[in-house]
Amino acid sequence: MGIWMTGGILANANNTLETAHLFIDNGRIARIVKGDTAPDTTGHEVIDASGKLVSAGLIDMHVHLREPGFEHKETIATGTASAARGGFTTIACMPNTRPVIDTADTVRYVLDKAEAAGRSRVLPYGCITKNELGRELTDFAALKKAGVIGYTDDGVGVQSAQMMKDAMALAKSIGLPIIAHCEDNTLVEGAPVSEGEFAKKHGLKGIPNESEAIHVGRDILLAEATGVHYHVCHVSTEMSVRLIRHGKQIGVNVTSEVCPHHLLLSDEDIPGLDANWKMNPPLRTPRDVQAVIEGLEDGTIDMIVTDHAPHSAEEKAKGMQLAPFGIVGFETAFPLLYTKFVKTGRWTLRFLLDKMTVKPAEVFGLPWGTVEEGAEADLTVIDLDTEKEVDPAKFLSKSHNTPFIGWKLQGWPVLTMVAGKVVWAD
Template sequence: MRTILVNAMQLTADNQLVPCEIAIKDGVIEGIGEKFPSLPEDEVIDCKGNLVTPGFIDVHVHLREPGGEAKETIETGTKAAARGGYTTICSMPNTRPVPDNETTLKEILNKIDHTSHIRVIPYASITERLLGENLTDMEALKNAGAFAFTDDGVGIQTADKMLKAMEQAARLNMPIVAHCEDNSLIHQGVVHEGSTSKKMDLPGIPSICESVQIARDVLLAEATGCHYHVCHVSTKESVRVIRDAKKAGIHVTAEVTPHHLLLTEEDITTNDGNYKMNPPLRSRNDQQALLAGLLDGTIDFIATDHAPHTEEEKQQGLLLAPFGIVGFETAFSLLNTHLVKTEIITLKQLIDWMTVKPANVFNLPYGILEQGVPADLTVINLDMKKKIDKESFYSKGKNTPFHGWEVTGLPVKTIAAGKIVFEEANDGKTTTRT
């Protein structure tokens, strides 16, 4: 039996919407064309004139399980991701226990197999227990199914340790993915060191805390030939360093989050823990540099850094609340509303930054609409308007600064490997299929 998507629209390379039909068989795209004759046993899905894109890819997410199930689980996190149009996500290793050995990684993969709604590819850690001291057995972890290596949440503090990690990763042709933060420069900061920290009398995190470690690491990447990927770039100095490194031919790639593209320190006006994330919201000049870096290719794609926490934790205010916000269920609609609709970027650019670009950077066989590839598809109603309501989130985490924002353009159906994993019903209610 086949599944045929009819009354669909496809986005062309020159940002035009054209009609199409898509035939799916055995979880794979069988064909894309103007019309497919259907058999009585075929399932026909009416896309109602909506846009069909490749399923979104997010290479920077926190699912919290094992050890943080009060914040999120693989089941709830992937359900939320499917609602946001994601079909492939890569989960960070800051769990308890940490996937720093084959046994723990295989246990996480087994949990993914049994509870995930979409494809989840886990990271393994660079160092044991994310302590920055003893390197993990990267070859064993690669063979066990690791996507890449990172100590996300903490920066690797010594150059020697990062050099040895990159040497090992380069031999294995595996990426090192880095949260860049020099601990000696944090000074217990909770927001960006700038006008808001001064106004609210809060300890600030200086921009150099991030950029100085990136500058160190790109030279180490050059020395080792390692693919070095920078997480959640947030400062203009970081953009400059990465741009110069790329011009020098160093294999460095980078990502930016929706919240760093859309918010600045000026948006923090009250003691609200939902505005606390790491790296913090920076200045308007930083925000403009991030967008410029994305547009000129210095920054390769967009990732959410989906980081759920409990309501109680986030109610502690900026000083005590943990860092992080959720992003799965708001990313596309926010970026479409505030960057595409305002003609700062094109719809084609946004889709590429959420699909084919991350796939290309990490050599993933996803993120494209072509015959013979996995049928990972997102159906988007570009005209649908809605107010973001954190209480409706599928994620356990409700920690977002975007609650109440009105957005236009939402995923209404998500298909992963040919199976419908999310759909929005005609009455506005949303459902997932398992």
């Protein structure tokens, strides 16, 4: 017995919408029947997706699941449940756990936990350096064999140019990318927010834009020298966009990502000393927001990620100076972007979907991200019409740290399927 998903709407590459019925068998899309007339579904399970958007499962290449070590913030089980509710079928988790993911045993721990949870598919990154201390490279070959898809010290920047060059050369030799958190520590120590009017008003040390861009520029030169695939995390400044654009123009294998909050918010939007508005990179100026939007639109920035970074209410209650950086993102990402960019007419629906499905799959060589016959049945069904308020109390994540409380949004996922199995449904 297979599954018929009937009456859904596909957003085509030419920005048209059409009704389609999908037959799913053995975890794959076996048949697509287009048109309003439903096929004979006798003898099969039926999922009625009438009037709802059917997309390839969303892919998020930058998330924090916190386990092992920080289970009070999130676990692999709660994190993947939250991801599934947000429509994400594949997520790539960062290694800044405790212990960090710098050994094959820790990689296997994460993969086993994810398999047991049975929700979104989890792809782990391994650390560039042991314990993310920037002093000694990890065993790249052993980490690759265990299942990592790339190397990053996300959470901290690799401060030594020589260490980063050595890492790039090694990653290139075994065919995996370097994923970089770009931040010069000498410019940011003790600063909780971006350098600007908000920081001045509240007497806070500011994080300057060049703290990110310095590493972006350095690493593009190193990537040119080594030939590695170099991927820039959570781009937030006009300077970084400019450097990445130039790198692409001269043929460097550089790709990049941006988060919803950096597309939607600037430091001028921060209402006060609420640490739910504290993230790293911090919210920048309106000029930077415009630059990252334009960078995404012209292809300089390749994809959208959430940087889902859960923290407990007690931790965030410590205030802007002392609270940890980060906000949750799984369950609000698509509705935020659909409401603020597609509903307003700036983006097409197909453009948004491509940045959350096709492009991450292409950049990282993943076999998902499309709705076509023969493809694995990773699917997200989305209600584009119903408006709801962001209510963190209803999140499946263990943590509720978001600046978007009370925002009224459309475009809410209602069903998520991984390899033909429904892993979440409203």
